[in-house]
Amino acid sequence: MPSAKIYYDNDADLGLLTGKKIVFLGFGNQGAAQAQNLRDTGISNDAILVANRPDAYAEDATSKGFIVEHEFEKAAAVADVLFLLIPDQVQPRVFNDQFAPHLKTDVTIVIASGYNVFYKLLNFKPTQDVVMVAPRMIGSSVRSLYQKGKGFPCFVSAEQDGSGNALATALALSRAIGATKAGAIASSAREETAMDLFAEQALWPNIIVLFREAFSILQEAGCSDEALCYEMWMSKEPAEIFERAAEEGFITQLKHHSTVSQYGQLSGALKLDGSAVRAHFKDILYNQVLNGKFCREFSKIEGDLEKQDSSNPLEQLYVEHGKSELGQAEQRVRSRLAGLL
Ligand code: NAI
DSSP: OOOOOEEOGGGOOGGGGTTOOEEEEOOSHHHHHHHHHHHHTTOOGGGEEEEOOSSHHHHHHHHTTOOEEOOHHHHHHHOSEEEEOSOGGGHHHHIIIIIGGGSOTTOEEEESSSHHHHTTOSOOOTTSEEEEEEESSOHHHHHHHHHTTOOOOEEEEEEEESSSOHHHHHHHHHHHTTOSSSOEEEOOHHHHHHHHHHIIIIIHHHHHHHHHHHHHHHHHTTOOHHHHHIIIIITOHHHHHHHHHHHHOTTGGGGGSOHHHHHHHHHHHHHSOOHHHHHHHHHHIIIIIITSHHHHHHHHHGGGGGOOSTTOHHHHHHHHHHTSHHHHHHHHHHHHTTTTO
């Protein structure tokens, strides 16, 4: 596999943003962080507009000194750059109905996640630029790392090059929000979506199942709920292991464990045949993620996710998971040890 290109501050020309009106649709996790970083980089407050429905996020933007526009038509009409930073599942509705018809033909649209572009759920004109600037960090870290003078991991790509200069604009915007300081990795909406959805629909569901089944078997063997909860996750040992994996190496971090543990883990992993898991993972990647099956199914229930009662499909899934031995035991342990946790 070829290595990905990495872009740094020197690859980006902030001058490309001179005279441009930069609109942030959304002032939540990412919107608040990116808008503040951009302003602190030296983009004038008058050149920035926050488009937000009247809610607590809009009030937050106003309190931080930003100019806020509640009428999306008006914000769309003046945008030279539009950061699309509202939740992925509401983007098609809000963008296609309230923004797209009023946007300039040469606007640059910036996405922070590949999902809606990869699945072609947003309506762009061919003359418009569509770029991805996708931080790999939660918004509060995007802001705090910038304030500490550090960069943060970020993916960047030009998805549609209407102007012939889309990548250069994407890099200028990446630099303005602080993403090229530590290096922004060249990627694509396809790659970002494939990795994100694969992790969410293959890797982590398997980890949930591994923990659930391990819990049941050890419980059956006589281990107490309290000991199990602590042993398996409440002690935060798994969190520490992943932190060391990031810092020192996925396998190298094992050197911090006891010799018995190291031998058990290293020899055990080599004995396991990964072919069934590999086949299952491939099935999810190709027949659920890349072919759009999940996206089509999710679009059907997306509207129900805003319901405030038990018919909300997400709530139903939480209820279902709460019925497992792990779920039931954790509830008992947490209520018993409420003061200690
Ligand atoms: P968020 O959930 O924090 O968005 C809140 C904002 O969306 C607020 O300004 C709110 O007024 C607006 N909003 C919510 N529902 C709306 C509706 N129906 N109509 C109009 N406005 C509405 O969003 P977040 O998490 O910042 O995500 C924005 C984008 O950034 C997404 O594409 C997401 O995938 C991406 N992203 C998010 C990360 C994170 O840390 N949360 C990390 C990297 C990328």
